[in-house]
Amino acid sequence: MGRPETRRTTLLHLLILAAVVAAVYSNTLHNEYHLDDFGRIAENPEIGKVFPIGRHFLNPATSSSLATTVQYRPLLPLSLSVNRAAGEALGLEPLTAFHLGNVAVHLLAVLALYLLLHEILAHWNSLPPRLAGRARTLALLASLLFAVHPVSGVPVNYLAARDLLLMQLFLLTSILVYVRMRRLGASPGQWALVLALLSLSILSKTNAAVAPVLVLAFELFLARESPLRPRLWLRVLPFALVVASFFAWTELVLDFSDVGQLAVARSSVLEYPLTQLKLHLTHYLRNFVWPFTMRPLPLVEPVRGLADPLSWLGAAVVAGSLLAVWAFRLRMAALSFSILAYWILLAPTSSVLPFRMLAADYRQYPSLPFLCLIAVLALALLVRRWQYPLAAAALLYFAVSTVWMNRLWATEESLWGHSVKHGATSIAHLNYARSQMGKDDRLAEYHLQESLRLNPGNAFTHINLGLLYIRTGRQEEGLRLSRRAVELAPNWGLTHYWLSRAYSQLGRTAEAAAESARASDLDPLNLSYAYQAAWDAQLVGDFASSLASLERVHRLGEGYEKSLFLRGYAHQRLGSNPEAIADYRRYLEQRPDDSQGVFNLAYALMETGEYAAAVEQFQRTLQLRPSYHEVHRHLARCFEALGQEELAARHRAEYSARTEGPG
Numbered sequence: 001m002g003r004p005e006t007r008r009t010t011l012l013h014l015l016i017l018a019a020v021v022a023a024v025y026s027n028t029l030h031n032e033y034h035l036d037d038f039g040r041i042a043e044n045p046e047i048g049k050v051f052p053i054g055r056h057f058l059n060p061a062t063s064s065s066l067a068t069t070v071q072y073r074p075l076l077p078l079s080l081s082v083n084r085a086a087g088e089a090l091g092l093e094p095l096t097a098f099h100l101g102n103v104a105v106h107l108l109a110v111l112a113l114y115l116l117l118h119e120i121l122a123h124w125n126s127l128p129p130r131l132a133g134r135a136r137t138l139a140l141l142a143s144l145l146f147a148v149h150p151v152s153g154v155p156v157n158y159l160a161a162r163d164l165l166l167m168q169l170f171l172l173t174s175i176l177v178y179v180r181m182r183r184l185g186a187s188p189g190q191w192a193l194v195l196a197l198l199s200l201s202i203l204s205k206t207n208a209a210v211a212p213v214l215v216l217a218f219e220l221f222l223a224r225e226s227p228l229r230p231r232l233w234l235r236v237l238p239f240a241l242v243v244a245s246f247f248a249w250t251e252l253v254l255d256f257s258d259v260g261q262l263a264v265a266r267s268s269v270l271e272y273p274l275t276q277l278k279l280h281l282t283h284y285l286r287n288f289v290w291p292f293t294m295r296p297l298p299l300v301e302p303v304r305g306l307a308d309p310l311s312w313l314g315a316a317v318v319a320g321s322l323l324a325v326w327a328f329r330l331r332m333a334a335l336s337f338s339i340l341a342y343w344i345l346l347a348p349t350s351s352v353l354p355f356r357m358l359a360a361d362y363r364q365y366p367s368l369p370f371l372c373l374i375a376v377l378a379l380a381l382l383v384r385r386w387q388y389p390l391a392a393a394a395l396l397y398f399a400v401s402t403v404w405m406n407r408l409w410a411t412e413e414s415l416w417g418h419s420v421k422h423g424a425t426s427i428a429h430l431n432y433a434r435s436q437m438g439k440d441d442r443l444a445e446y447h448l449q450e451s452l453r454l455n456p457g458n459a460f461t462h463i464n465l466g467l468l469y470i471r472t473g474r475q476e477e478g479l480r481l482s483r484r485a486v487e488l489a490p491n492w493g494l495t496h497y498w499l500s501r502a503y504s505q506l507g508r509t510a511e512a513a514a515e516s517a518r519a520s521d522l523d524p525l526n527l528s529y530a531y532q533a534a535w536d537a538q539l540v541g542d543f544a545s546s547l548a549s550l551e552r553v554h555r556l557g558e559g560y561e562k563s564l565f566l567r568g569y570a571h572q573r574l575g576s577n578p579e580a581i582a583d584y585r586r587y588l589e590q591r592p593d594d595s596q597g598v599f600n601l602a603y604a605l606m607e608t609g610e611y612a613a614a615v616e617q618f619q620r621t622l623q624l625r626p627s628y629h630e631v632h633r634h635l636a637r638c639f640e641a642l643g644q645e646e647l648a649a650r651h652r653a654e655y656s657a658r659t660e661g662p663g
Helices: 004-024 037-042 075-089 094-123 129-148 150-157 159-184 188-204 206-221 230-253 271-289 309-327 333-346 368-382 387-408 412-421 426-436 441-454 459-471 475-488 493-505 509-522 527-539 543-556 563-573 577-590 595-607 611-624 630-641 645-660
Strands: none
Touching: 004 094, 004 129, 004 387, 037 075, 037 159, 075 094, 075 159, 075 188, 094 129, 094 150, 094 159, 094 333, 094 368, 129 150, 129 368, 129 387, 150 159, 150 271, 150 387, 159 188, 159 206, 188 206, 188 230, 206 230, 206 333, 271 309, 271 368, 309 333, 333 368, 368 387, 387 412, 412 426, 426 441, 426 459, 441 459, 459 475, 459 493, 475 493, 493 509, 493 527, 509 527, 509 543, 527 543, 527 563, 543 563, 563 577, 563 595, 577 595, 595 611, 595 630, 611 630, 630 645
16 A cells, blocks of 8 residues: 555645646636537537437447548547536536536546556666656656646547547556556456456547557566567457457447548558658657647648658657667666657557548647656756756646647637648638638638638538628529539538528528438438428428428437427428427427417417417417517407407407508
């Protein structure tokens, strides 16, 4: 257990870490949704309910309402649904609750890192003699640096990056339990815990698939196990089996793979790795030191051939660091292991597998803990005086940087304005343009044109530019662009949905209804598409189709918007008044002051001969909306049916006075 003063020091350090994380990320709690946040969170009906939990493990589609961003990361929608429910129980706005959730997961990862680094530095003979007594302090400094670094701020602010935060948390805890188990002795229960944590990590995000290699690095460089001994490979084998089981489950049982969404063909087999060698130097290591140009969707020119000197320089940095691994393996094993761990954790997305995006700032987050340890160890080795003042100054620099950069995530305008300022992709220009629509249409048009210049095949940009043209009076050109978006991405529900909105703005309701129905069919888990399809079908008098769409809406999210009202109206128009009455009553439980809902309920009651109940609801309608003169005509009919002729005559006279006017 350790001595009482040791436990008190550990607790004090953990409290310091918690306080620092709370302070640095306190200004993130009201930042807006961005990027995949919309499909994965804001518009995803699957996070509106917690149970049944198993659906996330059996159906990848619960991860997003947009088919184009569906991935098998079941702990992401599960954690978000639990987060939302907990927030509602505490009376928090969903956005605030999600941000608190991200901060909490990052904090837990920071605490796990501190315990892991202390375990490695204090108990595995990994430091030179002059640093051996400072294991706890070094672990604290490295954990603080990881906690406050702006690279960590990216997934903390980006709600949909919860998967990355969870992956980090569970991977660090899995390795922590394993390392302690190796020192203190193994048991079946401890092995089960290690592998369960690894499973949770890979179910959060597949970056954790490198865990067997990470464990191998630990065994070779910290445990100093011989690669010739079978027991080394027997220890690594369970980790490899967990990873293999995950891929067997997704590929063979679920018949699902998201590789097609993540990877993209490049002009040559060397383009991606050569570009990554350059980016390791000019992007990721630069961001670690100077984070102020970090931004979503940075514009990166791919390296087309072997002549790029920065690629060679990046290769030299990688090679030199690997030589350092070998050089320090005996005298400074912690440094050797940290360098290897850094490259191992960065490799899945930044080596040879050609991902769609050449660079993303959050890709460095999994490997950041070990880069922080490298930096702290380097400071301790190279600077004999002023170590702690320099460390404190560095922590303050990064903490202030993160607080400032958190503000960039406040709105779409602030985030994408910063992104395009420093050079960004077609999608970034599109997002900034969208933030300007209705505020500065000329600026929005400029950035939409810039988006098309960077990527002429960007369907999203065609949609938005088309809608902008329609709204500003260039209808034919706008409609042409909207149709072009569908040609570019015919199997995306999104393009058909926005083409339907273009038709709707032009008053072409039949075409709008056809396109919104197509959008709902292509993205069957998207609530807003199904709802719009129901609405558009009613506008063209197709109440049977509207009812079918509304059934889909209610399977996804009971009571979404005015869906119960629309379903009641569809039933009413199809002659099913009892069903209409039931829907209107349920709708009015949610929105008791909707005068039209009360009127429609009254009318349906009247049609079924429930005149007394109808009178009550018609009178309620007049209380809510005194100018609704049509109510008097129906009240006259009800009172007549009830044999109250005097009241019937009074309402007939009131109706005539209101409709005919004074002359």
